[in-house]
Structure formats: structure tokens, C-alpha cells
Amino acid sequence: MAVKALPMVRQRGVCCGLPDVDATWASGTADLMKALADPTRLTMIASLWKAKAPICICDFTAGLALSQPTISHHMAKLKEIGLVESEKRGIWIYYRLRANLAPTTRRVLAQLIS
Amino acid sequence: MAVKALPMVRQRGVCCGLPDVDATWASGTADLMKALADPTRLTMIASLWKAKAPICICDFTAGLALSQPTISHHMAKLKEIGLVESEKRGIWIYYRLRANLAPTTRRVLAQLIS
DNA sequence: CATACCCATCGACGATTGTGGATGGATTCG
DNA sequence: CGAATCCATCCACAATCGTCGATGGGTATG
Numbered sequence: 001m002a003v004k005a006l007p008m009v010r011q012r013g014v015c016c017g018l019p020d021v022d023a024t025w026a027s028g029t030a031d032l033m034k035a036l037a038d039p040t041r042l043t044m045i046a047s048l049w050k051a052k053a054p055i056c057i058c059d060f061t062a063g064l065a066l067s068q069p070t071i072s073h074h075m076a077k078l079k080e081i082g083l084v085e086s087e088k089r090g091i092w093i094y095y096r097l098r099a100n101l102a103p104t105t106r107r108v109l110a111q112l113i114s
Numbered sequence: 115m116a117v118k119a120l121p122m123v124r125q126r127g128v129c130c131g132l133p134d135v136d137a138t139w140a141s142g143t144a145d146l147m148k149a150l151a152d153p154t155r156l157t158m159i160a161s162l163w164k165a166k167a168p169i170c171i172c173d174f175t176a177g178l179a180l181s182q183p184t185i186s187h188h189m190a191k192l193k194e195i196g197l198v199e200s201e202k203r204g205i206w207i208y209y210r211l212r213a214n215l216a217p218t219t220r221r222v223l224a225q226l227i228s
Numbered sequence: 229c230a231t232a233c234c235c236a237t238c239g240a241c242g243a244t245t246g247t248g249g250a251t252g253g254a255t256t257c258g
Numbered sequence: 259c260g261a262a263t264c265c266a267t268c269c270a271c272a273a274t275c276g277t278c279g280a281t282g283g284g285t286a287t288g
Contacts, residue, residue, distance in 0.1 A: 073276080
């Protein structure tokens with residue numbers, strides 16, 4: 001990647017413009033990053049990604065060294081952002097990666113996990 | 115992507131194993147996500163990515179609607195994680211994307227920004 | 229029906245984060 | 259040298275976050 005050099009001359013008190021960055025994009029992308037900015041949630045997402053199958057909440061509760069309310073809280077956050085969806089089966093609730101994830105989101109996850 | 119079906123039978127009180135997810139990976143990736151989990155820092159990174167050239171801190175201070183200490187604080191965080199590096203030129207300090215970013219990090223940014 | 233299990237929600241707590249005012253070092257210009 | 263500009267650091271404050279105990283609803287088993 002070609003990187004331009006530093007500008008040779010510059011006036012004091014005069015600043016240059018920045019490349020256009022859409023504020024809506026920044027806000028939305030930050031929300032996605034926030035959802036992924038925790039080791040527990042990242043482990044959950046990676047587990048679902050690798051398993052290629054729905055996983056019961058109880059398996060996370062048993063497998064991760066955290067209390068049941070904490071596990072539930074993290075999964076709720078992932079669901080709220082739209083990364084996962086759930087399905088009830090008897091007394092168990094299974095979570096899976098959302099079927100129609102945004103292509104960008106899916107590619108980001110692929111890069112992060114694989 | 116083929117997604118397996120839900121298990122038909124399940125015993126109460128018996129939980130299944132989870133796919134192996136490396137704890138070090140989760141921790142490190144979470145740190146990267148945390149660094150990107152803010153609209154201001156995301157805007158900074160996208161600006162540097164698009165500009166393909168070093169940008170002076172003063173340009174961020176002038177362009178973003180935040181105080182100078184806040185801008186400095188955000189950029190310090192990006193530098194601490196190793197996403198950007200800086201170069202001093204007179205009274206100005208220029209920041210640019212780190213030259214030898216981890217390939218994974220670079221690809222994630224490419225997916226997020228482009 | 230009574231018990232056991234699964235899970236979401238609530239409330240509380242300490243820890244972390246985003247923000248900006250004040251300060252001071254560094255550098256350049258007149 | 260004195261003034262102005264650029265920038266990092268320190269300090270304080272409100273807001274958000276991660277965590278867990280307690281609680282209660284829902285569901286299956288005996």
C-alpha cells in the first residue's frame with residue numbers, strides 16, 4: 001500500500017480537512033465492535049461459528065466459568081445487536097448465528113475467527 | 115453454510131461440550147474490538163485508511179467536535195493497541211496506520227471500512 | 229401435585245470508559 | 259526574549275459495563 005509522505009510546509013493555526021467518514025457508519029460499526037469487545041461474547045460467537053449448529057445456553061453456562069445470569073446477559077446483548085437468534089425446545093433454549101447476517105458482518109467474523 | 119439441526123433428545127442436568135475456543139485469542143481479539151468500539155476512534159482509523167497518508171492531530175482536533183484532550187486520549191489508545199504510529203515534525207505530530215499491521219487486523223479493517 | 233431443572237429479569241456493586249478543564253513541556257515566529 | 263501554537267498528561271466527574279445473588283416464570287419428571 002502506497003503511503004504518501006508528510007507535507008513539507010504547514011501554516012500554524014491552519015488545519016486541513018479530513019477524508020469524509022460517514023457518522024452513521026461510525027456509530028453503527030462501533031455498536032458492532034462493542035458487541036464483540038468482550039472475551040466471553042467473542043467465545044460465544046466463535047463457538048456458534050465453529051459448531052455450525054445451535055447451542056443450548058446451558059452448555060455455555062456449564063462450559064464458561066461464569067454465573068448463569070452473566071451468561072444470559074451476554075447472550076441477550078448478542079441477540080439485541082442481531083448477531084444471534086434463539087429457539088425454544090422444551091426447557092432448553094438454543095442459540096445460533098443469525099441466518100441472514102449482513103455480508104460485511106459475516107466477513108468480519110470470518111476474518112476474526114478463521 | 116450448512117447448519118445442523120437441533121438435537122432431538124437431551125437429558126436434564128447433562129450438558130454438552132463446546133467447540134474449543136482459545137482463551138488467549140478471545141482476550142486479544144476483545145482488546146482489538148475494544149479499541150474499535152468507539153465512533154471517534156473508528157472515524158480516526160477510517161480517515162487514516164482512506165487518506166493513505168499521515169494526518170496531523172490538529173486536523174482531528176479541528177474536524178471532530180471534541181476537545182483536544184479527548185482527541186489526544188483516543189489517539190493514545192489507538193497507539194497503545196498498536197494500530198497507529200506517530201512521527202513528530204516541528205510542532206506537529208502526524209499519525210498514520212502502523213506499517214506492519216497484523217494481516218488479520220488489516221483484513222478486518224478492510225472489511226469494516228471498504 | 230411436588231420437585232427439579234432451565235432461563236430471563238431485577239437490583240446492586242465495583243471497575244472501566246468517555247469527556248473536558250487545567251497545566252506544562254516543546255517548538256516556532258516576530 | 260515573549261507570545262502563540264501544538265500536544266500530552268493529570269485530575270475529576272458522570273455514564274456505562276461486567277458480574278453475581280435473589281427471584282420468579284416456564285416446563286418436564288416422578
